[in-house]
Every structure is written in C-alpha cells, then in structure tokens.
Amino acid sequence: MMMSSARGKPRSLPYARLADPASYALPQVVRTSRLLLRPTAVDDAAALAEARSESYAELFPWFHPVMGTPDQENDAQWQSERLAQSAEAARRRERLSYFAWAWGACVGAVDLVPLWRRGQFRLSYWVRSSAAGQGYGAEAVNAMIRTAFEVLDARLVTTGHAAPNAASARLAQKLGFRQIAQQPLGCELPYGLLVDGIACAIEDIALLPPLNVSWG
Known part of the structure; x- marks a missing residue:
C-alpha cells in the first residue's frame, strides 16, 4: 500500500514485524565514558534500596503508582522480590530494566517497554538524588536509546x-x-491532583547528542 506525502511523493507504509522477541540478544553490559548499565538482578537489592530510600x-x-512505602523502598528483601x-x-x-552504575553505586535506572511487532519502545528512567544535576540521567537515557535502535x-x-x-521535560528536549x-488530565499526582500528560518521541539517533557507547 502506498500513500502520498505532503510533497506529493509516495512513501511505503511500514508493516508489523514477525520476528520472535526471544531472537533478540539483550546486552548484558552497556558502557559509556562514565556509566556501566546492566540488567537488573536480585543481587542488586541492597544497592537499589539505598538509592530509592x-x-x-x-x-x-x-512514580507513586509503582512505589512502595518509605519502609518498603528501604527494605532489601522487598526490593529483591521486585527485582525477581x-x-x-x-x-x-x-x-x-537496566541499572546505571557510577563510582561503585547505583545512580539510577532506565526501563524499555517493547512493542516488538511495531519496533516501538516506551522509555522511563529515574536518577538518585545524590547523582542529580551531573548529567547521568541524560547519558544513561542516550545510551539506552542507542541500544534500542x-x-x-x-x-x-x-x-x-x-x-x-x-x-x-528538559531532558527530553536536550536529547532531541x-x-x-x-x-x-493524563497524569494523576499524589493526593489526586490531575495534570496534563506529555508524550514525546524520537525516530533517529542522529538527533541525539554525541555519545560513545559500547555493548558487551
């Protein structure tokens, strides 16, 4: 099937993919100049509890819909069950789900939720408070967008x-x-306050700031 673009030139519409998701080998290590990102593991429970607390x-x-109480988030056993x-x-x-590590500590996480047939990934991330404002969030998200593509x-x-x-909002704009x-009224904040939800997309890693990334 073909359709005309705004300039009158036909373009092909994409089709759903039939590849088995299990055929994709998930990177066990994603490296940047400052960060090591690797899949979350039960052994990381204590580090996660420290960062989240x-x-x-x-x-x-x-993140309140998916967070526990302060005591739960500080409990390594509770975190180990979530990590499992x-x-x-x-x-x-x-x-x-990938944790980002720097200076021997977990500084945040990036999650990719795939729609394999569409080739689409929904991304979310968080950065621990003591690592905020140092560019770790942008670096980790940039690396995982490159991993997705x-x-x-x-x-x-x-x-x-x-x-x-x-x-x-600033991070999304910075990354292109x-x-x-x-x-x-797309998002509910604590105590029931409703605010607008903003959706963003990126289709080309050429829009990303330069970053050296390697996979292992």
Missing part, C-alpha cells in the same frame, strides 16, 4: 512525563525528542 521524596510525585519480577519480565521480553532494531522510542515535571501529544 535516599531519593524517595524526589521520586514519589512522579523484573528479571522474569526481561526473560519474557516484556520489560527491559542499534541493538534491538527500534523504529521509534517514546517517553512521557507529567506536565509539571520540568526536569524530565519531539512532543507528539498532550493529554489533558
């Missing part, structure tokens, strides 16, 4: 944030995302 107040407004679920989701190729054959990577989340939608 430290950052609870900053993360809660944006994360590992199983990765095994089923339903959600790919260069290793996992992505056609499109999307992300989203609540309209008041200025830090996420374009806004594709604004949903009125």
